[in-house]
Amino acid sequence: MATIKDVAKHAGVSVATVSRVLNEIGYVHEDTRKKVEAAIGELQYTPNEVARSLYKRKSRLIGLLLPDITNPFFPELARGVEDEMHENDFRIIIGNSDENIKKEKEYIQTFVQNNVVGAIASTNHPDTDTYRKLNIPVVFLDRTADNRPSVYSDGREGGRIAAHEMVARGSREITIIQGPKHVRPAQDRYQGAADILSDQGILFNVVQTSSYSFTEAGTWAKELFEQYPNTDGVIASNDIVATAVLHEALRLGKKVPDDVQIIGFDDILLSSLLTPSLTTIRQPAYDMGRAAASLLIQLIENQNIDHKTIQMPVTFTERDTTRKVEQHG
Amino acid sequence: MATIKDVAKHAGVSVATVSRVLNEIGYVHEDTRKKVEAAIGELQYTPNEVARSLYKRKSRLIGLLLPDITNPFFPELARGVEDEMHENDFRIIIGNSDENIKKEKEYIQTFVQNNVVGAIASTNHPDTDTYRKLNIPVVFLDRTADNRPSVYSDGREGGRIAAHEMVARGSREITIIQGPKHVRPAQDRYQGAADILSDQGILFNVVQTSSYSFTEAGTWAKELFEQYPNTDGVIASNDIVATAVLHEALRLGKKVPDDVQIIGFDDILLSSLLTPSLTTIRQPAYDMGRAAASLLIQLIENQNIDHKTIQMPVTFTERDTTRKVEQHG
DNA sequence: TTTATATGTGTAACCGGTTCCACATTAAGG
DNA sequence: CCTTAATGTGGAACCGGTTACACATATAAA
Structure with missing residues (x-):
């Protein structure tokens, strides 16, 4: 894998300059930019997110903790989360907790160790230290936590x-x-x-x-x-x-x-x-996932947020295991 | 978050020593180990995987690419993969490709940028450069690729x-x-x-x-x-x-x-x-996921592997949308 | 023409770990 | 008692990026 140094050498500039064109920050002469971009193209360079994450102390990763993806309800949530996150260039580390506190803690710790910028958790224990001590935003999904960001249905x-x-x-x-x-x-x-x-x-x-x-x-x-x-x-x-x-x-x-x-x-x-x-x-479910992701992104970007708690509507879906009521009127 | 330096200072030793006790490598005096472990406990220190991953050029993360987790077949696969990986202390970055080459490439790139040690992919295009140029092991799941590690059923x-x-x-x-x-x-x-x-x-x-x-x-x-x-x-x-x-x-x-x-x-x-x-x-499905994960781990650990291609048996599951055949004999 | 400001670029420190190497001390062998 | 090997520890380079800062040059304002 080519590194930023290779690109710098190839383009005859310093790594700082390459970094500037990568991030579109600061002054870079048009000619220089072109040289660098050419070098990037030739070397097929893509920046190492790990190095970036180390310095910035935050990645483009978010953690998603679900009870069990094998339960058909959760893939819908997960997909909603993923789609929204993907559109915003965030990627997902996923974990199944099996409603088990130990596994849950383990995953949360993994998330932290990997510098995730935020997490979405479907947990029964939102009020434990595991979450309270976290210094990244967390959105609780499908489960409420009083006064904490959450998306759930009534x-x-x-x-x-x-x-x-x-x-x-x-x-x-x-x-x-x-x-x-x-x-x-x-x-x-x-x-x-x-x-x-x-x-x-x-x-x-x-x-x-x-x-x-x-x-x-x-x-x-x-x-x-x-x-x-x-x-x-x-x-x-x-x-x-x-x-x-x-x-x-x-x-x-x-x-x-x-x-x-x-x-x-x-x-x-x-x-x-x-x-x-x-x-x-x-x-x-899908919309709940998207809403949770969207809320988390707002939290990450530190925007002012009106509704940190989003309650989604629940609808009576009438099919054939209930009798019909006569139309009145 | 406490860093290794904090621990070192707290224990009155150098970071190198702390690293040694963390990794159980090299000589460390019993008394020193205890001091360090005490410091780790007090500070609730957990090592930053990102820093580790940067130096080692490999993480404890693996990439899992599936077509669509909303299709009930795939969560089973995913769960098999996750369980096996979790038991071996690997974590998962997940992505849904929607059988779309662009998304697929994007995710593979994300995997690489995050220093994953390996990937499991359910793709229709295993023979593209996207995979051939990767220098991490990949196991193809549910889809075959000739002469490449894969787990699929017949x-x-x-x-x-x-x-x-x-x-x-x-x-x-x-x-x-x-x-x-x-x-x-x-x-x-x-x-x-x-x-x-x-x-x-x-x-x-x-x-x-x-x-x-x-x-x-x-x-x-x-x-x-x-x-x-x-x-x-x-x-x-x-x-x-x-x-x-x-x-x-x-x-x-x-x-x-x-x-x-x-x-x-x-x-x-x-x-x-x-x-x-x-x-x-x-x-x-679940077993296929586990098998794929297990194979990938072997590949990562560079063990000699007999069967890089695992074909799982398929079984006729007779229920009520077919007629019964009479018993003979 | 002189000074202030905008533009452009490189050097080096830093993020938080791991590991090579040098150095000190202790234990074992002759 | 001296030599050699084993044990124990710290300093510093390194991984691949980002960014503060210094410095140089070009441009605009006075």
Whole structure:
């Protein structure tokens, strides 16, 4: 690889001059610029970002920490982040935490060691020292952190909508599947749904889960119908779990949505392709990723920012696991 | 952030000594080591990877280039790569190429500029200068490159199996959906299937596609049944496309698998969850990712390697979009 | 014409590590 | 007791960039 010295020698100037034309900073004579540019072209020189980063104490890299890219919701987020970052010439170091604090810390440390300029993290522990002590901007994605920059969707409202729509469509003995205790958005969704049902005095059961894995989801789905056989409506913690419930219901010979209605959360690709297709509360994942990236860039560039916390809207996406309500009016 | 100088001062030694204890190289007196380790602990010092990387001219970073992480096949690969790399203390810079040469080049350049020690690429152009001129090891994943390190599954064999099983289950007018022309594995699959059908003298049609996007897949599915209404078997280029075909067939009132059989490729999560669930040719994506990472690490560490090319087995995964064959014997 | 200012370029310090080398001290061998 | 090898440590060069500063020349203003 050619270095700046090679270019300098080749063009018959000093490295400082080469640096000036590279960065378009300071005075450089037109003729000199041309010589340097020619040399750069001939040697196919591209500056070493590592050296640059060392001196400047910041790179063009940002860290992206996600729970598990294998969960279909996260690639959408990741892609949104990447697209926005790429357009702004930032690159991404990625890590999967598996919701595991140790791995999370490890990755954050890697980010710091590599001089990232900022990070986007989807974590359940935004209030730990791991983040508080960081002196780079961090945007929390899909998870809130009070008073810290974050992009998330309104899980509570989502839960409310789900409960409301399900009741409006006639379910009277509802089971809510409560997501993993340590996953914040899952608890918000649960809380929203529970609030509405309590308010309306509707009976509901709760099934507690501890992960989003599909295999385990099957087990909980079985458990659900064993424990609460009269359930006529299920509000699931996400679409993966909802899918497992749908399969179990069908396996038990229940008619969906006639015997049981099901509402999921997220709206991943899968949801629209199931038979019957899954009614769900949609989160604009890709847009959330882009928004987080955009916010982080503003933070990095130290622009004044009005809204450090961006709440994205959640939408009821009606498909075939819920009954239709008659048109009024 | 504390630097090595701070640690040295704090411990009352030189930076060289601190470096020695960090790297466990050369002679260091036990007492000195303890002092240094104490200082490191107190200052919460972690070495700056950038400085290290600059001097050594290599980092602990590897580049991972994928077409599109939004396509459910790739997160599996990515996760396999990440897990293997993480266990070996390598971190990942990720990029989505969208099968676009310009973006691909950009990312490869970023990798080089950041001193990555190696790269894993899923590209259709492994034989370009972009890769040939690189002086870091590269492993091609999911895509072959003759005589270059690569991990892929036997697409041709997969195509053959699909054709064979479909014929064995009675389809006689088969339509093969040929994946994008520029995507190598897609062409292999097509070729494998076409070979078998030709050999057996079975009539088949071909529908040409140009991407893996689900929305477009719907269009091709429509086209398929318009152009070849008598199709009684579809071999799709992957599970996404197969899903679109399944939906279109159902929409047209065809019975699957009685009127039309469908075989996909990849075996993504979605496939097992459809109704009817999708018969497909499974690729061990996660394991492929791990294998690629492991191979790259060997290459980086310059170990002697027997098999620079790893072909992973492909398996017929029978589900409900194909008819059952009777047990013989 | 003289002075102030703008333009153009090179030298060298610096970023935070690693490693070569010189030098000192201690332990082992004859 | 002397020589040699092993052990222990620090100074300084180096990796490849960026930038403060000094210096030279050209241009504009007085």
